[in-house]
Amino acid sequence: MSENEQLTSKENIRRLVEGELPLDVIHEMIRMTTKDEDRFVKYLEVLQEKVDWDEEILARISDHLYVVSKGPGDRVVKCDCGHELGDYRVNWKMEALLYCRRTEEEIKEVFTVHGPDPEYVEVREFYCPGCQAQLAVEVVPPGYPFVFEVLPDIDAVHAANGRQLEDAAEDWFQDRTPERAAEWIEEVNA
Secondary structure (H helix, E strand, C coil), rough: CHHHHHHHHHHHHHHHHHHCCCCCHHHHHCCCCCCCCCCHHHHHHHHHHHHHCCEEEEEECCEEEEEECCCCCCCCEEECCEEEECCCCCCCHHCCEEEEEHHHHHCCCCCCCCCCCCCCCCCEEEECCCCCCCCEEEEECCCCCCCCCCCCHHHHHHHHHHCCCCCHHHHHHHCCHHHHHHHHHHHHCC
């Protein structure tokens, strides 16, 4: 096994994901002049081994959230506990539990020094309905729409890494959040 192969072994990728890889080794990986072609595949394999469910992980979008394939034409956001938060093209925050800190007292519970002014912002905390893991926090003006942090072009990422997905299509890479919001409005007005 070459030095580069040892450096980017599946075990080192696992240790990197777990936050256990020494910083000097991470720097060596970053400075590699020739990147290993199978690192993306190894990374996905490491992620897959961490979860207790079988759906194929297509991308990791945060510490606890993944885009998974439930079969051709069905990609969803899934928490590592197994709870599904819907179509990955719709902002997953719309399906999460929300705690919104709006008062100075509530904000001081998490910002002990120099917290944001509740006159101008609110602190939103998003939690998984399945395991209650905190998934995200946003500090935004009151009434601001949920921030859709990432909508990965999964087909392009996989293609760039030599993997053609069975259900690759151009309509995957588009924000469907406004359509979901419109459905909710129709349901409320029905």
